Amino acid sequence: xxxxxxxxIYLRAxxxxxxxxIYQMENDEKVWDVSNTITPYSxxxxxxxxxxxxxxxxxxxxxRLAICKNQTFETIGLIDLFDFDPLNQRAGVGIxxxxxxxxxxxxxxxxxxxxxxxxxxxxxxxxxYANINPDNVSSIALFTNFxxxxxxxxxxxxxKENQYADEAMYQLIHQL
Numbered sequence: 001x002x003x004x005x006x007x008x009i010y011l012r013a014x015x016x017x018x019x020x021x022i023y024q025m026e027n028d029e030k031v032w033d034v035s036n037t038i039t040p041y042s043x044x045x046x047x048x049x050x051x052x053x054x055x056x057x058x059x060x061x062x063x064r065l066a067i068c069k070n071q072t073f074e075t076i077g078l079i080d081l082f083d084f085d086p087l088n089q090r091a092g093v094g095i096x097x098x099x100x101x102x103x104x105x106x107x108x109x110x111x112x113x114x115x116x117x118x119x120x121x122x123x124x125x126x127x128x129y130a131n132i133n134p135d136n137v138s139s140i141a142l143f144t145n146f147x148x149x150x151x152x153x154x155x156x157x158x159x160k161e162n163q164y165a166d167e168a169m170y171q172l173i174h175q176l
Contacts, residue, residue, distance in 0.1 A: 004065070004118055006110040011065040011079060011118075014053040018066055021075045022046050024098075031096055057084050057123070067097065067111045079111045081119060081128075089126035091119060095142075108142055116146060120174045130170045133158075140168075148172045 004011040014022070025031070026041040057063040061084045067077035077097035084091045093115065097108050119125045130148060132139045140150075148170035156164035 004114040006070075006114050008070055009076070009107050009110050009114075010068055010070060011111060011114050012068060014050055014064060014066055016047075016050055018075060019043060019046055019050060021066075021098075022050070022078070025078060025096060028099075030099070057081060058086060060084075065115070067095075067107060069107075076107060077111065079115050081115065081123075089124065091123075091125060091128060093119075093128050093130045093143075095139075109145065112142060112146055116172070125174065127171060127173045129172070132168050132170055134166055134168045140170075143170050143172075146172065 023041065023043055023046050026046065052060070053064070061082075063081040063084070065079050066075045067079055068075050075098075077095065079096075080094040081091040082094060093112070095108055095111060095115075116128065119128055128148075130139075130143050131154075132143065134140075134153065144150075149172070150168050151171045152169050154167045154169060157167040158165045
């Protein structure tokens, strides 16, 4: 896959050197709510995942890309297409930026813009969707800035500890 280049960031395929970064991101309990993670991942499992990361989206039904800064080449986040459905030409989108001064710096917007363009132009998808906690104001702002619209609330969709929480579904349909 060709690197997707933005103004301040670029998206690239995962590399074996991403092991420690992915290990830290996947095992950060603060983001487990948004990633539907319930148990830690071992370095062994992540290494196995990276060994299979060469599969294309049609085979794996997902595509995970590293978000990197242009100037320093530092990996600052991950962006995914998941639940890829080539028959109905749709996929889900997920994004996570490492918790530091990288958030609220426009990197997420640039990454999402690149991914949307790739999904609609290269993969020729008809629609993208995102599942977002209704309290996640930053994510809602990010996705709605690109035209994603809330199409519904899934009631009591996510179990957090001993309570259930709603999840909103946002959708972007490609207009030709």
